[in-house]
Amino acid sequence: MxxxxxxxxxxxxxxLRSIQKLFGTFSGSNRAAVMVFMCQSDSYLTHFKTTVVACQPTECKIDAGNGKLQKIKGFNVELEDTILFPEGGGQPDDRGKINEHEVKRVIRKADKALHFIEKEIEVGQIVDVDVDWKRxxxxxxxxxxxxxxxxxxxxxxxxxxxxxxxxxxxxxxxxxxxxxxxxxxxxxxxxxxxxxxxxxxxxxxxxxxxxxxxxxxxxxxxxxxxxxxxxxxxxxxxxxxxxxxxxxxxxxxxxxxxxxxxxxxxxxxxxxxxxxxxxxxxxxxKCYNTEKELTKLLKCGPDQHVQAVERSIKQLKLAQKNCTTLLRDIAVLEASRFKLASEDQNRLLVLHRKEGNNEFMNIISNELPDTAYLFLTVGDEKGEGMFLLKGPGTFIENCGEKVAEAICGKGLAKGTKMQGKAEKLQRKDQALLTIKEYISKQES
The missing domain is CATH 3.30.980.10 (Threonyl-trna Synthetase; Chain A, domain 2)
Known part of the structure; x- marks a missing residue:
């Protein structure tokens, strides 16, 4: 239009045009007649001299940089006028400096703009105010x-x-x-x-x-x-x-x-x-740099990026499907091997597989009789992962919490099985001692 x-x-x-002569377009020259900050009358002003009117101790919540707010002690400074905008109208507040002091928040309170700094500043002092112009x-x-x-x-x-x-x-x-x-x-x-x-x-x-x-x-x-x-x-x-x-x-x-x-x-x-x-x-x-990296990784021009990624995703899904099938087969084989070995050895299966998952552990559990003792773990052997604990009688009741505590884990116990997450699988040997002690008492 x-x-x-x-x-x-x-x-x-x-x-507006007709009354402009009556009210005027605001400028610094008539600042004293109206309650408007210098940052609003001249938004392009980056440096300003003014006087400190008040400085009161306070606490303020500041963004710690990780998305969380951190409460710190400091001072709310009121100036005779300011080029630092206090948040309002959907616009965030400015950043800048009062002399050498970094202004970490500017808030509006009625007709006042309060500048939060960490160091006290003398009332009546003439100060230099600078705005973070990029922001x-x-x-x-x-x-x-x-x-x-x-x-x-x-x-x-x-x-x-x-x-x-x-x-x-x-x-x-x-x-x-x-x-x-x-x-x-x-x-x-x-x-x-x-x-x-x-x-x-x-x-x-x-x-x-x-x-x-x-x-x-x-x-x-x-x-x-x-x-x-x-x-x-x-x-x-x-x-x-x-x-x-x-x-x-x-x-x-x-x-x-x-x-x-x-x-x-x-x-x-x-x-x-x-x-x-x-x-x-x-x-x-940023988009151009990403485009260059994708061109290097996908070994094709920008016009072919989408098709190349679609092919890669399709291939990845097929590979994941094949891995899942193989993992299931390995679970069945591990259960079969234990059945054969348990005829001459104890009834405890201890097994860790880094690339395993909950399904892998559950297949083994379902393949073995309820008389077997199982301590299965998957994930990072020196860090976080998952575990499955199973055994007859009062095994879970007597050992479940102790095993979970040993590996810094949390699990849900149901009947003869307990399953959950663990933060420290490197301590599974300590948990294994608890299991062996229980089995030894049951067999003695």
């Missing part, structure tokens, strides 16, 4: 791309955005529709990239809570603890949306948008996955 045609559907755009610009690109995709999906098909997620590598938008056709996906992608090619300007307007203007722009409501003025992100001729996040100043800074896939979401919803800007370059680089 051409930008001029879009204005027919968006009378609020015309309204910030990535967030700006993905957030502005979300606004653009949301607007086009709504304008073209009436699909409302119900939520979105700015992931670490791929983002997605949840749309209020049970499905999106491939033709629709391609059309949304084409129109978003047309807006980028047209270098559409993005402006931020500031107004007050309760302003009639807010009724004419797209919004999902304000947080309960919101204090101060309200920002409207205006993609000229395309969309006007209430938002607290950081955004590019021109859609050309998005470089490109790629809609990756459409997947079924929550009941009646569809998730539209996308990449924007530098993430596309990173994704393409």
């Amino acid at each position: 051409h930008p001029n045609l879009l204005s027919v559907f968006f009378p609020q755009i015309t309204l 910030r610009f990535d967030h700006m690109q993905q957030h502005s791309a979300q606004h653009l995709i949301t607007a086009i999906a709504d304008h073209e098909y009436g699909y409302k955005t119900t939520s979105w997620d700015l992931g670490k590598s791929v983002s997605f938008i949840e749309l209020d529709t049970p499905n999106i056709s491939e033709e629709q996906r391609q059309n949304i992608e084409k129109l978003t990239n047309k807006a980028i090619q047209d270098s559409v300007a993005v402006q931020v307007h500031v107004t007050q809570v309760g302003s009639p203007l807010l009724k004419s722009v797209r919004a999902r409501g304000l947080p309960e603890d919101h204090v101060g003025d309200v920002r409207i992100v205006d993609m000229q001729g395309i969309d006007a949306n209430m938002c607290c996040g950081t955004h590019v100043s021109n859609l050309s800074h998005l470089q490109c948008i790629k809609l990756l896939s459409v997947e079924k979401g929550k009941k009646g919803k569809t998730n539209l996955f996308f990449l924007a800007g530098d993430r596309i370059l990173a994704y393409n680089g």
Whole structure:
């Protein structure tokens, strides 16, 4: 859809233009008049001098890097103003530094931004604040791309955005529709990239809570603890949306948008996955390196990768089927061999097979009489694996838990058999002593 045609559907755009002289497009010069952080007034500012207003001891949960949160002690620092964005509007918080102190979290509390650092800093001190620009610009690109995709999906098909997620590598938008056709996906992608090619300007307007203007722009409501003025992100001729996040100043800074896939979401919803800007370059680089490795491994060109993998999978399944058949045959042979040997020797079969499985152990167990004692193990002989313990009478009752404890295992006992997993098969000799002691007492 051409930008001029879009204005027919968006009378609020015309309204924004007419009131811009009254409210102004926000800049640092009128910062004192409104409750908007410097990171929101100038999202491209990477260095800033400001004053420490407060520094309070606290604890904060920080990502330890393994997907788990670690609670650490530190301080919440409030600054007179900040270029570090506190999380909000679906956008994660910034990272950066206050002097030499690494800022590990930035949260919003009413009209305050609290910066978590591990060292105390003096109140009243003038400090240098620096933002992690790579992280910030990535967030700006993905957030502005979300606004653009949301607007086009709504304008073209009436699909409302119900939520979105700015992931670490791929983002997605949840749309209020049970499905999106491939033709629709391609059309949304084409129109978003047309807006980028047209270098559409993005402006931020500031107004007050309760302003009639807010009724004419797209919004999902304000947080309960919101204090101060309200920002409207205006993609000229395309969309006007209430938002607290950081955004590019021109859609050309998005470089490109790629809609990756459409997947079924929550009941009646569809998730539209996308990449924007530098993430596309990173994704393409990763895909190219993967393509090169596959070419080397499969010994064929990229156009033949799928067929080569399909052939390999087919061959693997056939090989696995043959291995399973052979393993079953070996289990029967092991049971037969024990039957012949047990006529002249004891009734205890101790057997380990690295490539075995539960089926292998169960075949042996089923082939042998209930009078036989079995201690079967499979897997890594010096590590984790599985075990099967079997014996007549009270054998499982008296030895089951002791054997499992010896090999750090857990098993389910049923009748004359116990079967389960073991963490330390290297200690099976210790377990075997328990079994032999029991059998010796029974035979004496």
